[in-house]
Structures are given as structure tokens and as C-alpha cells.
Amino acid sequence: MEFKENLKKYQNIVNSELEKYTRNEKCPEEILNRSMEYSLMAGGKRLRPILVLATYQLLKMIIIAKQIAI
Numbered sequence: 001m002e003f004k005e006n007l008k009k010y011q012n013i014v015n016s017e018l019e020k021y022t023r024n025e026k027c028p029e030e031i032l033n034r035s036m037e038y039s040l041m042a043g044g045k046r047l048r049p050i051l052v053l054a055t056y057q058l059l060k061m062i063i064i065a066k067q068i069a070i
Contacts (some may be wrong), residue, residue, distance in 0.1 A: 010050040013043075 022037040 007050065010053045011046055013053065014046045014049045018070065
């Protein structure tokens with residue numbers, strides 16, 4: 001169950017970051033922004049960033065464990 005919880009947490013992090021950079025209400029590039037948002041927010045674009053976040057968490061735990069062992 002921990003895997004599914006972490007996956008959901010990482011998905012929320014990635015989604016919020018994507019939304020932060022694509023949500024521009026009124027601007028000259030509004031049509032382009034809507035097209036980019038449609039493409040980015042479609043499924044299947046989150047695996048690589050989720051793997052990066054999970055790897056970071058794993059390596060951080062290993063480094064902390066090594067520091068405690070010293």
C-alpha cells in the first residue's frame with residue numbers, strides 16, 4: 001500500500017508544478033497555453049518525474065543512514 005500512497009503523492013507534486021507553469025489566464029499566447037496544457041495534463045507524462053523523485057528519496061535515505069553509521 002505504501003507504493004500507491006507514494007505514487008499518488010508524487011503525482012500530485014508533478015501535477016501542481018505543471019499547472020503552475022501552464023496556467024496563464026489572459027495573455028497573447030492564450031491559445032498556445034491551452035494547447036500546451038491539454039498536451040501536458042493528458043496522462044502518461046508523469047512517469048519520468050515520479051521516478052526522479054522516488055530515486056531522490058531513496059538516495060537521501062541511504063546518505064542519512066551512512067551518516068548515522070559513522
